[in-house]
Amino acid sequence: MEQAEVMLDLLFYIFSAIAVAGALGVIVNKNPVTSAFCLIAAFIGLAALFIQLDAYLVGIIQILVYGGAVMVLFLFIIMLMDMASEERRRFGLGAVAAGLLVSVVFVVQLLRVLGDYSPGSKVLGVLPADAATDVEQIGKLMFTQYYFPVQVVGVLLLIATIGVIVLSKRELK
Amino acid sequence: MDWINIAVTLIKIVVLTFMVLLPMIAYSVWAERRVAAKIQNRVGPNRTGIPFTKFGLFGLGQPIADGLKFIFKEDLTPAHVRTGYFWLAPALTMVPALMTCAVIPFGSELNIAGYKIPLVIADLNVGPLFIFAIASLSVYGIVLAGWASNSKYPFLGGVRSTSQMISYEISLGLSIVPIIMIFGELNLTEIVKWQDANGWLLFPFWGGGEFWQEALLLIPVVISFVIFTVSMFAETNRLPFDLPECETELVAGYHTEYSSMKFALFFLGEYAAMIIGSGLAVTLFLGGWSLPFGIGSELVDKPLWLGIAHFFSFLIKMIGFILFFIWVRWSLPRFRYDQLMRLGWVFFFEIALANVFLTAFILLYFN
Amino acid sequence: MAIVVKRPKLTFGEKIYLSSIAKGMMITIGHFWRALFGKGTVTMQYPEEKWDENLPEYYRGAPALVTDEQDRERCVACQLCEFICPPRAITITPEEIPSDDQWAKVEKRPQKFEIDMARCIYCGFCQEVCPEQAIFLRKDYAITGVSRDEMVHDKKKLYEIGGVREGLVNKWNKLK
Numbered sequence: 001m002e003q004a005e006v007m008l009d010l011l012f013y014i015f016s017a018i019a020v021a022g023a024l025g026v027i028v029n030k031n032p033v034t035s036a037f038c039l040i041a042a043f044i045g046l047a048a049l050f051i052q053l054d055a056y057l058v059g060i061i062q063i064l065v066y067g068g069a070v071m072v073l074f075l076f077i078i079m080l081m082d083m084a085s086e087e088r089r090r091f092g093l094g095a096v097a098a099g100l101l102v103s104v105v106f107v108v109q110l111l112r113v114l115g116d117y118s119p120g121s122k123v124l125g126v127l128p129a130d131a132a133t134d135v136e137q138i139g140k141l142m143f144t145q146y147y148f149p150v151q152v153v154g155v156l157l158l159i160a161t162i163g164v165i166v167l168s169k170r171e172l173k
Numbered sequence: 174m175d176w177i178n179i180a181v182t183l184i185k186i187v188v189l190t191f192m193v194l195l196p197m198i199a200y201s202v203w204a205e206r207r208v209a210a211k212i213q214n215r216v217g218p219n220r221t222g223i224p225f226t227k228f229g230l231f232g233l234g235q236p237i238a239d240g241l242k243f244i245f246k247e248d249l250t251p252a253h254v255r256t257g258y259f260w261l262a263p264a265l266t267m268v269p270a271l272m273t274c275a276v277i278p279f280g281s282e283l284n285i286a287g288y289k290i291p292l293v294i295a296d297l298n299v300g301p302l303f304i305f306a307i308a309s310l311s312v313y314g315i316v317l318a319g320w321a322s323n324s325k326y327p328f329l330g331g332v333r334s335t336s337q338m339i340s341y342e343i344s345l346g347l348s349i350v351p352i353i354m355i356f357g358e359l360n361l362t363e364i365v366k367w368q369d370a371n372g373w374l375l376f377p378f379w380g381g382g383e384f385w386q387e388a389l390l391l392i393p394v395v396i397s398f399v400i401f402t403v404s405m406f407a408e409t410n411r412l413p414f415d416l417p418e419c420e421t422e423l424v425a426g427y428h429t430e431y432s433s434m435k436f437a438l439f440f441l442g443e444y445a446a447m448i449i450g451s452g453l454a455v456t457l458f459l460g461g462w463s464l465p466f467g468i469g470s471e472l473v474d475k476p477l478w479l480g481i482a483h484f485f486s487f488l489i490k491m492i493g494f495i496l497f498f499i500w501v502r503w504s505l506p507r508f509r510y511d512q513l514m515r516l517g518w519v520f521f522f523e524i525a526l527a528n529v530f531l532t533a534f535i536l537l538y539f540n
Numbered sequence: 541m542a543i544v545v546k547r548p549k550l551t552f553g554e555k556i557y558l559s560s561i562a563k564g565m566m567i568t569i570g571h572f573w574r575a576l577f578g579k580g581t582v583t584m585q586y587p588e589e590k591w592d593e594n595l596p597e598y599y600r601g602a603p604a605l606v607t608d609e610q611d612r613e614r615c616v617a618c619q620l621c622e623f624i625c626p627p628r629a630i631t632i633t634p635e636e637i638p639s640d641d642q643w644a645k646v647e648k649r650p651q652k653f654e655i656d657m658a659r660c661i662y663c664g665f666c667q668e669v670c671p672e673q674a675i676f677l678r679k680d681y682a683i684t685g686v687s688r689d690e691m692v693h694d695k696k697k698l699y700e701i702g703g704v705r706e707g708l709v710n711k712w713n714k715l716k
Contacts, residue, residue: 007179033258033320040313056299060306068309069339072316076335079320079328133298135359211575212568216583504568505561 012052019045032078036071043067057135185294186275193488194274197495198444199236205444205499207232212503240437248433251322258321263431263438266314269307270445276300277452278362280462280484281369284477292462292484293362300361301349304453305342308408311446312338315410315417315427318439322430330426333510334410334417340517341407341414347525348400351393351532352457365461373460389539393532398458400521400528405454407517409446412502416510451494455487459494462487595679600662602680603655604702605695606673608710612643613699614674617650621666621675629659630666646712653698657683658691673708 018041025038043066050059142150203218210217221238222230250259280292297303312335319331352374356364372378374394377387407414418426428439455461462483469479508516553559574580584591595601607613617634635651637644666675678701685691693701 037313056297057302060299060302064302064306064309068306068312068342072309072312072335072339075313075316076332079316079331133359135299208572211572211581214571214575214580214582216581216585500565500569500572504565 008052012049015045015048015052017045018042019049032081033075036075036078039074040067040071043071055134057138181290182294185290185292189279189292189294190271190274193279194271194445194448196236197448197491198441199240200233201444201448201495201499202239202440203232203235204496205502206235208496208499209503212500243434243437246433248435251324251430253323254430255321255323258317259430260435262314262318262321263435263442264314265317266311266442267438267445269311269314270442270449273304273307273449274452276303276361277449277456278365278461279487281365281475281480283480283484284475291362292480296360296362298360300359300364301353301453301457302359304449305346308446308449309338309342311442314439314442318431319417319427322427324430326423326425327427327429330417330419330423330429333419333423334427337407337410337414337416337513337517340514341404341521344400344517344521344525345404345408347522347529348397348404349457350525350529351397354529354532354536355390355394361456361461365456365463368460369463373458373463373465375458376460376465389535390532393528393535394458396524396528396531398454400525401457402454404517404521405450406498406501407513409450410443411447411498413505413508414513415507416513419507421507447498448491448495451491451498452487455490455494459490461490592679599679600664600677602657602662602678602683602693602701603660603664603666603675603698604678604680604693605653605675605698606702606705606708607699608704608708609706610710610713611704612712613649614672614708615650615653616646616672616674617648617653618671620669620671624665624669626663626665627659627661629656629661630654631656643712650695653695655693655698656688656691657685657693658688676702676705678702 020042022038022040022042022045026035026042029035029038043062047059047062047067050056050062207217207219218232218235221232221234222228223234250256275294276297278291278293282289282291315334315338316331319327319329319334322328353359355374356367358364358367368374372387375391375398377391406412410417416426417423418428420426423429428436431439464482464486469475469482475483571580605613605615617632619632619634622628622630622632631652631654632650633652634648637646637649662677664677667677680701683691
């Protein structure tokens with residue numbers, strides 16, 4: 001089992017590096033398309049980490065929804081935008097201050113939460129070999145215990161869709 | 174034991190992708206040209222055989238000659254492109270197409286000296302979803318090619334392909350929901366095993382199962398099959414829906430500015446996607462590697478000859494499906510763009526959705 | 541006046557196109573099957589099979605100069621063909637016919653007559669414009685060479701291809 005764990009560790013570090021580098025690339029790059037691609041790389045690294053945790057469905061959905069659909073639309077819009085003006089734009093003092101504030105709050109929050117745990121204090125239990133697949137488990141939870149929230153989210157999406165149609169149709173006239 | 178497992182996986186990756194899939198890509202290009210020629214009463218490439226001899230071998234040397242030609246052509250990078258992305262785009266079309274073959278079960282298992290080797294690289298529990306996820310990434314290659322080329326026809330091609338692929342991903346995904354409901358399983362290997370025992374999904378005439386339920390289930394299965402196949406054509410940008418590279422309107426669409434091996438990668442990526450699509454269709458609907466009439470399905474311990482027969486059974490079905498792709502390409506005219514969108518959003522999306530309910534109804538009340 | 545185009549009213553079967561698609565697919569696979577067994581294929585395997593004996597009379601191959609029954613070169617170096625030639629493939633250097641020659645009254649003949657076959661487009665304008673019936677398009681089509689110089693047909697080569705042509709109008713003959 002020794003070698004397998006070495007390999008898993010190695011893969012974990014590779015994919016975390018991809019995810020972190022991608023996330024950094026998003027904010028460091030001036031070119032919006034490069035940022036978008038860095039974000040995709042970050043999503044793929046994250047998906048790989050999920051898959052390493054045996055959460056296949058979450059990982060795949062991460063790629064399918066975020067990587068394959070949402071980011072395509074993002075990219076689509078970025079490409080139709082005027083790139084040159086976007087690259088030249090400078091940030092105002094207010095924007096920088098707000099960004100700093102948000103990140104400081106986030107880091108403090110993160111440190112508080114992480115401070116409660118020392119490394120290795122909480123170990124994920126190993127799944128029993130005869131457990132149902134994660135797809136089945138998620139499906140069961142979604143349609144029994146969390147059936148109402150799922151329905152609410154569905155209605156919310158429907159309202160958003162109708163709203164978009166109404167707004168875009170009004171603009172046509 | 175661990176290292177043996179890793180080594181076996183590596184060998185499987187090398188053999189299945191580089192010695193099965195890549196030659197299949199090359200020869201599907203040859204088949205495309207030969208079949209197109211036959212359909213149009215021509216001959217097609219029939220001379221490139223053994224060099225310096227008169228043996229043409231039906232032109233079977235053509236893919237090698239094509240490859241050499243692509244490698245030795247001048248690789249032109251126009252001055253106005255965004256170079257980094259221009260280089261990245263061809264790889265992004267080829268790599269996802271090759272990655273998806275990781276979950277396709279090419280055969281049952283090879284029993285070599287008591288050591289059973291399943292002929293699938295990664296036996297994931299989310300097989301079809303994995304294929305859709307990775308295939309949805311292949312749109313980036315086209316979009317990026319269109320954008321990085323920095324000229325109008327490739328850009329239009331990229332824009333078209335984006336909306337086309339997103340639209341048809343929906344009907345593609347919805348069309349296999351009824352199938353998964355029938356199998357009750359997302360693992361492609363298990364799906365094929367189910368079909369091996371109970372008859373192929375489209376031809377459930379052997380194996381177990383209740384007659385009435387099977388006959389009724391054929392209705393949603395056939396609807397699913399039609400939607401799945403048509404959406405697969407749209408996803409792989411094959412001819413009735415090849416609007417991203419529509420020659421009459423867009424010169425060559427997203428790969429207008431590409432030459433040499435970079436163009437070849439786009440070209441091969443399209444065929445790789447087509448082959449994987451055929452593989453998925455065969456796995457889901459035509460029984461994967463299982464032999465017809467339930468031959469050998471009762472054997473639990475599969476001997477070596479059965480494993481090899483399963484492998485070739487899968488290959489033959491896949492080749493048949495590829496020939497169907499080619500046949501359609503040389504028969505049907507191209508859709509107009511609004512027709513394409515109408516077909517995807519107004520018809521297939523709704524029918525696929527209704528099909529899910531129909532299947533659920535049948536499964537519930539005719540059990 | 542505006543024309544009202546009557547659109548045919550399609551039945552439901554025609555509207556979903558499935559029957560027409562099936563019909564089209566049957567046609568193509570029919571062609572495929574026939575071609576698979578060697579029937580219906582019209583391609584000729586060129587270097588082995590040639591169509592030479594079936595070339596029609598009006599076939600436009602390489603242009604060439606002809607001599608007539610009296611072994612006289614018919615070209616009088618009027619240079620009309622040189623002027624009309626669209627790709628400017630023809631170059632003529634005229635010379636005077638010496639006065640002691642039998643055909644001295646024709647006055648001119650080409651000293652050099654060159655057709656660059658790398659430029660010739662086989663349009664046949666030269667043949668059409670020639671007032672002397674001196675240049676004809678023959679049935680030679682495989683004109684090859686390993687250099688540009690080899691692709692230029694000089695006078696000797698042109699007469700070699702053209703040969704002697706009988707039954708033409710002989711307007712320079714002495715009246716009897």
